[in-house]
Amino acid sequence: MSTGIVGGLGMLALLVLLVLRMPVAFAMFTVGFIGVTVLGSFSSALSLLASETFTLSSNPELIVVPLFILMGNVATETGMSRRLYDAAYAIIGSVRGGLASATIIGCGGFAALCGSSVASALTMGRVSLAEMDRYGYDPKLSTGAVAAGGTLGILIPPSTGFVVYAILTQQSIGRLFLAGVIPGLLLAALFIVMITILSFAIPGYGPSGPRTSLREKSTALIGAVPILGIVLLTIGGIYGGIFSPVEAAAVGTGLVITFGVVTRDLTLDAFWRAIKESVTTTATVMLILIAAHMLNPFLALSHIPQAIGEFLGQLDIGPYGVLLLILACYLVLGCFLEGFAMLVLTMPVFFPVITALGFDPIWFGVIVVLTLEMGLISPPIGVNVFIVKSVAKAVPLRDIFIGVMPFWLMMIVALLLLVIFPQIALYLPNTMIG
Structure with a gap:
């Protein structure tokens, strides 16, 4: 049996295991281990x-994952995220769709804490x-705004998506964080524009x-000063070259914990809950990364990435045609696979093609992370949709998916803008790091 056939059977087995709802990490472990055994040896x-x-587990760059996750969980336990929403709510809540727009701003701010x-x-x-239910918002708009706004967490730095991409492709975490800033703000602005259009076009919608x-505005803004200060210090420290991403994660986490202790909002029970949640999330990310590094050698031995790369290279559609084909694959896969699983499965195949075509790997990382965001609200998986459903139990799942569709279209607009104008992503890393 040829290596190509073994590789094809392995990938088919992986898809079957994922369809059967086996955890992603264990599915990749199983296929990778058996595949390397068949094409190499058991030893x-x-x-x-x-x-x-x-x-992988001793890689110091990966320290940012548990630290930023802990920072976000402590911020949640101490109510810092609530204060950020209250500030946005006080400023723009009185306009049509203002509460939904405040939610987008709150999601963006919280994303800068937890990633x-x-x-x-x-x-x-x-x-x-x-709050939105109390003021008569249509459930489709309110739930759609929360589900879509939550996707900003994987694009606005610090982002676990960028960390995973950097580890898989050997790129700079700092440059990727910088590259995500303007696209993240652009996407948040597009979401707010869509909310405004819907609120004025459909009576009673927002x-x-x-x-x-x-x-009241002043009081709310003062309450948000600590969280905004921590965000500016940690992320600004990276951009200004004062901190490395790892150091920024440590500084930010320490400041959030210190603030919680000083204000007495962080009790021992709350801190213990934040630690347990952080350990669980970190273990999940690490297992997926380790499993990916088990699967990748199997793919290399089967020569599947090279074969797909040669096939794409032979297509007479030009570099941007190949790029659009790859993005289309991501959009389809996003309907069925979890984001990190999609990232670790596709990078060994698509990344060599992208670099061979001369595209900037940092820019491509932003493009990929944005498509992962789209998968978070795409049916039938749509992880964020199910998360919102767990909070808004009375809202039918169908209505939530309907509510996210306008935001999904705004993501398409952002994706097209990034493809047409790569400097949207590359301006900050090229000017601040070089």
């Missing part, structure tokens, strides 16, 4: 499992859905919220 598979596990889309959607859903006095 080489065991040796690879031991060496890759140790090498997790699921955590952003869950936290902001608990904070904002009750009614005006309560007016707040100047004193």
Whole structure:
């Protein structure tokens, strides 16, 4: 049996295991280990499992993952995320669709603390859905805004998506963080534009919220100063060359914990909950990464990436035609696969093609992460949709998916803008790092 056939059967087995709902990491472990055993030997598979596990788990750059996750969980427990939403709510809540727009701003701010889309959607859903329901917002708009706003967590730095991409492709985490800033702000602005259009076009869809006095606005803004200060210090420190991403994660986490202790908002029970949640999330990410490094040698031995790369290279559609074909594959896969699984499965295949065609790997990382975001709200998987459903139990799942579709279209617009104008992503890393 040829190596290509073994590789094809392995990938088919992987898809079957994923369809059967086996956890992604264990599915990749199984296929990778058996594949290396068949194409190599049992001893080489065991040796690879031991060496890759140790090498990856001892990578100092990966410290940013548990630290930023812990920072986000502590911020949730201390109510810092609520204060950020309250500030946005006080400023723009009185206009049509203002509460939904405030939710988008709150999601963006919280994303800059935790780097997790699921955590952003869950936290902001608990904070904002009750408020929007109280003021008569259509459930499709309110739930759609929370689900879509949560996706900003994987694009606005610090982003676990960028960290995983950097590890898989040997790119700079700092440059990727910089590259995500303007696209993240652009996407948030496009979401707010869509909310405004829908609120004015459909009567009662996004009614005006309560007016707040100047004193109430000032009080809300003062309450958000600590979280904004921490965000500016940690992310600004990376951009200014003061901190490395790892150091910024440590500084930000320390400041959030210190603030919680000083204000007495962080109790021992709350801190313990934040630690447990952080350990669980970090273990999930690490297992997926280690499993990916087990699967990648199997793919290399089967020569599948080279074969697909040669096939794409032979297509007479030009570099941008190949890029659009790859993005179309991501959009389709996003309907069925979880984001990190899609990332680790496709990078060994698509990344060599992209670099051979002369595309910037940092820019491509932003493009890929944006398509992962789209998968978070695409049916039938749509992880963020199910997260919002767990908070808004009375809203039918169908209505939530309908509600996210306008935001999904805005993601397409952002994707096209990034393809047409790569400098949207590359301006900051090229000017601030060079």
